[in-house]
Amino acid sequence: MTAGLWEHWVLPGIWITVQLTLYSAALATAVAFGVGMARTHRSRLVRFFAAFYTEVFRGTSALVLMFWIFFVLPQLAGWALVPMWAAVLALGLSYGAYGAEVVRGALNAVAPAQREAGVALSFTPWQRMRLILLPQAVPEMIPSFCNLLVELLKGTALVSLLGIGDVSFAAYLVRLATTESAQIYSITLIIYFVLAFLLTRGMKVLERRAKAGIGQFPEPLSTGGWLRFRRSDAKSPELSSTGVTGGGASR
Amino acid sequence: MSADTPLSKERPNPAVDGSELIRFDRVVKRFGANTVLDELDFSVASGKHVTLIGPSGSGKTTILRLLMTLIKPDEGTIKVGGAYLTHEEKNGRLVPAGEKHVREVRKNIGMVFQQFNLFPNMKVLRNITEAPVTVLGLPKDEAEQRARDLLDLVGLGDKCDAYPTQLSGGQQQRVAIARALAMRPQVLLLDEVTSALDPELVAGVLDVLRDIAHTTDITMLCVTHEMNFARDISDQVLMFDAGRVIESGPPEKIFSDPEHERTREFLSAVL
Numbered sequence A: 001m002t003a004g005l006w007e008h009w010v011l012p013g014i015w016i017t018v019q020l021t022l023y024s025a026a027l028a029t030a031v032a033f034g035v036g037m038a039r040t041h042r043s044r045l046v047r048f049f050a051a052f053y054t055e056v057f058r059g060t061s062a063l064v065l066m067f068w069i070f071f072v073l074p075q076l077a078g079w080a081l082v083p084m085w086a087a088v089l090a091l092g093l094s095y096g097a098y099g100a101e102v103v104r105g106a107l108n109a110v111a112p113a114q115r116e117a118g119v120a121l122s123f124t125p126w127q128r129m130r131l132i133l134l135p136q137a138v139p140e141m142i143p144s145f146c147n148l149l150v151e152l153l154k155g156t157a158l159v160s161l162l163g164i165g166d167v168s169f170a171a172y173l174v175r176l177a178t179t180e181s182a183q184i185y186s187i188t189l190i191i192y193f194v195l196a197f198l199l200t201r202g203m204k205v206l207e208r209r210a211k212a213g214i215g216q217f218p219e220p221l222s223t224g225g226w227l228r229f230r231r232s233d234a235k236s237p238e239l240s241s242t243g244v245t246g247g248g249a250s251r
Numbered sequence B: 001m002s003a004d005t006p007l008s009k010e011r012p013n014p015a016v017d018g019s020e021l022i023r024f025d026r027v028v029k030r031f032g033a034n035t036v037l038d039e040l041d042f043s044v045a046s047g048k049h050v051t052l053i054g055p056s057g058s059g060k061t062t063i064l065r066l067l068m069t070l071i072k073p074d075e076g077t078i079k080v081g082g083a084y085l086t087h088e089e090k091n092g093r094l095v096p097a098g099e100k101h102v103r104e105v106r107k108n109i110g111m112v113f114q115q116f117n118l119f120p121n122m123k124v125l126r127n128i129t130e131a132p133v134t135v136l137g138l139p140k141d142e143a144e145q146r147a148r149d150l151l152d153l154v155g156l157g158d159k160c161d162a163y164p165t166q167l168s169g170g171q172q173q174r175v176a177i178a179r180a181l182a183m184r185p186q187v188l189l190l191d192e193v194t195s196a197l198d199p200e201l202v203a204g205v206l207d208v209l210r211d212i213a214h215t216t217d218i219t220m221l222c223v224t225h226e227m228n229f230a231r232d233i234s235d236q237v238l239m240f241d242a243g244r245v246i247e248s249g250p251p252e253k254i255f256s257d258p259e260h261e262r263t264r265e266f267l268s269a270v271l
């Protein structure tokens, strides 16, 4: 592959894929928490609307949604989104619906006795959510969020159909220009793999820190010894009754 | 007790004069077809330590959960400190209480659970300070001072920075007691607080409770199978069966010379 193609298409393409992933993930996270918490709300009406959202956006394909936002919405609304934001909106809304299920599941998995202890101390429902339920539920969400994030990364390839110059689109152009499809698609595979790998490692670190924040100290990361992340706050717990102490491999 | 012990009240306890603090008035509670409490009437005078005994399934836990507003009665009223717990008076009529009213009345009540139910996401100190700060609006340093004093009281002054998962069951339960007391409730509800503990840890927790019972004017309503403990701390013992109080009296009387046949059977089974 010639250097020009690499510089002009593939590198910017990687950057665009990364941006798309991060922006969509940010939107999806906001949607997931909003809708997921609404699904555990006391009010039946709130729960209904949240369930409705989840069903609708889980049931529509992200691709069709993206086309709809890009091509149909402008006709209805009288204004158009640039392709990048149309894509972020479509991906964020539909992955947010999956995320909402993760949030709901994790909130429901917190022991009911925790809510009762919160009631007994006269916390308001929102204080219970903020101080007791969410802090315990979030660490449980992270593994599922990690899967969704990788799905989202791969899902961003859809945007090439709107002509956005992400990695997939770059690969397509390079193939047209050089007709070396084997080479460029192999490279693209590796790019996605590396990006996904970085995301999962990052999420693992987040998970460990989140678990440490609720007094759980899991086994050290096994990174095969060649890629290590240091826990920045390597406070090892004294007197852990289970005898499991964290961070062994990172020191 | 002196003004600066951890348990002193800043608001005067209208209490200690022996006036009525808790009143159940014809309370009915059903779970489906199962009527657990059947027009239950009973009252607890403030400052008293009352123990509920009775066979399994007789509704002891249900009474405490009603008081803690974890469940609602189907009929009847409950009053705490003169205010309705489940109802509000509006224009002279009793209507079901709103969430806010319930929260106000509930602030007078603290509960310690069988399974401790500490918040695993908070260290010991914050387990105790969070509610006084967030709910009562206590300044943080004052809440921390109060928490440290209470931890000293329950013998865990050195565990402020531990997570609950790093404590033994007995230690967790003592933290839970401190957490409930930090709200300075008028009433403390204790539901079999030692029955989830290994036998060797029970005594420590009971000692703490004895200490609290003997040195404070807090009203205690406790369910326990520890009859010696009940005898030590109770002013009054209520024997429940089938959702009704079938016998009540001072512990000496109930434990040594019960009147009711059911009480006798129950005591011979547990003593």
Ligand SMILES: Nc1ncnc2c1ncn2[C@@H]1O[C@H](COP(=O)(O)OP(=O)(O)OP(=O)(O)O)[C@@H](O)[C@H]1O
Residues within 6 Å of the ligand: B031, B034, B036, B054, B055, B056, B057, B058, B059, B060, B061, B062, B063
């Ligand atoms: N949430 C519930 N749903 C249905 N039935 C319930 C519920 N809670 C309690 N019950 C029933 O109510 C009755 C009284 O229960 P409760 O827990 O008050 O008894 P208890 O006196 O505390 O017994 P124990 O000594 O075993 O703790 C039991 O028959 C129980 O099955």
Ligand SMILES: [Mg+2]
Residues within 6 Å of the ligand: B060, B061, B062, B192
């Ligand atoms: Mg019980």
